[in-house]
Amino acid sequence: MRAAVIVFPGSNCDTDTHHALAEVMGVPTDLVWHATPSLDGYDLVVLPGGFSYGDYLRTGAMAAQARVMRAVREAADRGVPVLGICNGFQILLEAGLLPGAMLPNACVEFRCEWVHVRVETGRTPFTASADVGQVLRMPIAHGEGNYVADRATLDELHDNDQVVWRYTDADGRRTAGANPNGSVGDIAGVCNARGNVVGLMPHPERCSETALGGADGRMVWESVLARVAA
């Protein structure tokens, strides 16, 4: 088992994600430079949060053109679990590896706070160990997490069970106050049709240890570790 955390210029959750995987979960993990042509030998690929290339263009648009993204696509095609967190999610959208797009938060402000998300499907490697309907408490930190997609895409997401997490209150109810960014359908995370490429806005690496105020993010890592080991 070996994990890759991709480093783009401007990634800033790369070392946090490395810490969560390597130090907390005990997974051999490499920080992999964006110019790397191949991800052969990795069983898990994570695109971390941050502001790749400053996000001066659309969020994730520049990073989606980085050399390593060809290798990410190849790894995804091989069925390797790929997780995009926050900016990593935005990059996967821009790269076309996940459907949909991001808009600025409806509140037009950056939001860094704890939210609740409900697990909608156990079909992805990152939710396989969770119960559907399970509510996780995780932090968000983004200015553009307002997920959108056209009607046809949303229907497809629904029909193919591609919505992975939705924002809810602590009891798992979808309420107006529970969605921090205005995303359509309260969507917090989606996967590709195959289920191995997953993007989510909350940061599991920020809630993998109780000292940080919560450890619900471990579910994401434990799921994928169990899946890779199986």
Add this chain to the structure above:
Amino acid sequence: MTAPADRAVPDDAALREVALTRDEYHQAFDLLDRAPNAVELGIIGGMWSEHCGYKHSRPLLRRFPGTGPQVLIGPGEENAGAVDIGDGLAIVMKVESHNHPSAVEPFQGAATGVGGILRDIFTMGARPIAILDSLRFGSLDDARSRFLANGVVGGIAWYGNCIGVPTVGGEIQVAPCYAGNPLVNAMCAGLIRHEDLTSAAASGPGNPLILVGTDTGRDGIHGATFASVEDPEASHRGVVQVGNPFMEKLLLEACLEALTTGGVAGLQDLGATGLTSATIEAAERGGCGVTIDVARVSQRADRMTPYEIMLSESQERMLVVAHAGREDEVRAVFTKWGLHSDVIGHVADGQDVHVTEGSVDVARLPVSMLVDAPTYEFPVERPAYLDDVQQLNVEDVPEPANLSETLLTMVASPNIASRRGVYRQYDHMVGTHTIGPPGGDAAVLRIKGTDRAIALCTDGNARHCYLDPFHGGAMAVAEAARNVSCTGAMPLAITNCLNFGSPEDPAVYYQLSRVIDGMTAACEALGTPVVSGNVSLYNESGDQAIWPTPVVGMLGLLEQANATCGIGFGAEGDIVGLLGDTPPELDGSEYLAVVHGQVAGAPTIDLEAELAVQTVLRDLIQAGLLASAHDCSDGGLAVAVAESAFAGGIGVDLEAGSPHERDDVTLFGEAPSRIVISATAEAWPDVEHLAAAAGVSVRELGRVGGDRLRLGRIDVALDEAHRAWDQGLDTALAGRQSNG
């Protein structure tokens, strides 16, 4: 000094442009024994500005204690101070102002303030792990103050979030005196191993000087000199810089990586006066001269003059002194990060800064004259206003009939209400160090790979300093230390930013001198030396000087990260008490200002009592006896109790006690050196015992429980008070009427 009558002197406009007085021009002339040319005059003006040369404050700043066993790098030695935190690790820290730019363009002014303080930290080789921002604005009833406040918060969020350094704390305070002159002080703390501390020295003649980062443009020329004169609005147009946090992120990573090559001899950031002070200060530290060829500086504007290149304050630039022969290796790291670099000169024998444009000489000045700005000292005379404002007769203050209503007003007031609406715009978690998030008395950050944690906060009550500069200065340090102690951390050292009006005004000079004396007394009493700092003078607009506003950034250490304490009440049935027994008074209180529209009284502090209270507080936390601890400051006992209840999500039923015959004085007085604590009923006897053994009084107030805030004559639903507190600042910042 008398100048020869026949000496030609530049006209007033020319001198004003470089912020030199006629006398200073003559001093420069005499030191050089010739007339400085235009470029030299610009360099001298920049280096002798208040911002770089501290000409009005340097003699006063020498009073600060700057040494101690924990101090690795003290004030003035490098770009920031460094403090030992054990395990071979150090915290590098500093706070710096960006007041004048923020008054004109709040978003970019604040953003580049954050960028500047970050560079001061990573130029020492340390990785920045925390930002704190201490902000002051005029009344939020005024649309322009709201524009400034929202712009500043937006700029801090934009820069800090993008670069990925968490903004974990700070303050926002409003008072009318800041209407034309807001304060934006940014503090940064960085983490480093002792042996990796890097000097900003240009030493080793022949070593190349490499300029890396943004190309140099015409932006920000004379930022330092204009920050040192009055009326920022008039002076700052066209000199505000624009930040690029992505570029700074690349610089940060590339510089830290370049240091690991061993090819770097010194690292210096470019801040105020740009290349000028960067090269000159580095040369001074190295005891060498420097030679710079401005033609080799990459420029982003056409036909820039040597004068403009030397004084440009374009952001996100660093000066790297490489070991001769290793420059290619160092530059390769910058290239990897997509950064452009130029070798623009070298360290030279001798003691001069020598500027050329190609082969043409442009300037040659001795480093010593530039780093030794003329200093000014004035007599310290107590201004007459103090006698007026210190008058306070409590009997003349009408006691409100309904103290529950008073509490609701107080918790909704902008200086007390929840800061959540602001700090949730800041990424305060990135780095996964933050174990004590914003909202407590101090931020707590774990140090990965150790059992340790640090606590950080900023404090500085300007109203207290205005009413009594000495006691106010002491209280700023004491409150910062108290906030850190409330987390269980041992206060180690401070950094500070002194924001004052014009030192040429005798009342302001008195304030500056006495605030420094008060801070010095508190630093000595509490064992927290000053390791770094910054001075911002001429904070005036129109005729009005700001209140004297020292901002104290305090570092504390927890040897066991888990032996910490929060501010929120714990469980039903826990006992609430007040540690410390300073008699209640209304002097300088928020209550007096908010409810009665008065700024009056003479706040005082007893530093021995303060030390005793903080010491026993930390002992209680280390012994695991406390469920909560919260500093009793703005808004007094009632607000401290309310905040602990909000944080814990549980009500209280308490006696106010009757240390004063008037309940409003007991509840809202702001006497220092007091802490609201809570503990289980089982632990309480031990709390009393430990406190008694230390000679510190602890008064039992009542019990935690229920869904109401009951405190003496106050009786309100916790929900209602919480809502008022939660929305108070957001409502004010949005310019909406409060519904409270």
